Amino acid sequence: MNKGITRVSIVTAAPEILDDKDMDALTVRALAARLDVQREAWLGEAATRVKEAAHLHDEGDRRFAAHLDG
Structure with missing residues (x-):
């Protein structure tokens, strides 16, 4: 049964x-196996989360710059 990749x-x-x-046993591979997901899916999900975080960071930078200019 695939538990999926969630924070919980x-x-x-x-x-x-x-x-x-x-x-030493706590690795991405071990977590992926425990969660019954493919390692590639895990890495794809991680890449998505990094992109989301980067987007939020960029949006924060834009808002801060607008605040300074305003």
């Missing part, structure tokens, strides 16, 4: 891995 699923899966093994 990651926060839930990470301690499970730590309980089962140790800190």
